[in-house]
Amino acid sequence: MDKQVEFLVKLRDASQMIADAANEYLETFAPPAAKENKQPAAVQEITFSTLRFEAQQGAKLGEYEIAYRTGNIEDKWRQAYNILRNSNATIQNRYYGEGYQHSYWLYGEDRIYRQKLKPKTRN
Structure with missing residues (x-):
């Protein structure tokens, strides 16, 4: 062996x-x-949008959503979780790419957070 x-x-x-x-x-x-462009390309957002998110409201964050591991298909959850973990996605360093509707991050165990991105303003 x-x-x-x-x-x-x-x-x-x-x-x-x-x-x-x-x-x-x-x-x-x-x-x-x-x-x-040294920043790695982000995966397509469908990787995250296929998860089932639940709406939340917070005093500091405002509207955001949480996807719980138990409420999602394991392989889809694991893929999204691993991408965020490997990218060190936190609330201060959120994960998103060009064309994304939401930013994503990890906090705590078995939860993926997302929040709608604010539209860019032109100067």
């Missing part, structure tokens, strides 16, 4: 090295404009 685990660990590490090398090589083909 130990030999199998050792083999799988080595295989995983080697695969990661190959993937990293391929990514570095591919980046050499990227146009200069693409390299300037």
Whole structure:
């Protein structure tokens, strides 16, 4: 059993090295404009909007919504949760992308929060 685990660990590490090398090589083909934007692209909002959210009202936040783990399909919940966790999405550092209707963040266990984005004002 130990030999199998050792083999799988080595295989995983080697695969990661190959993937990293391929990514570095591919980046050499990227146009200069693409390299300037260091912020990673956000996933499509449908990843989050398929969750079932419940409306809430708070004194400081105003209107917001919470999706509870128990009220959602596990695999859809886990995917959305992992994206937010890996992005370190907090109330101060919310997760959203271009074209999103809401911003998303984690707080506490088994909950995903969202709040409607305010429209951008033009100067």
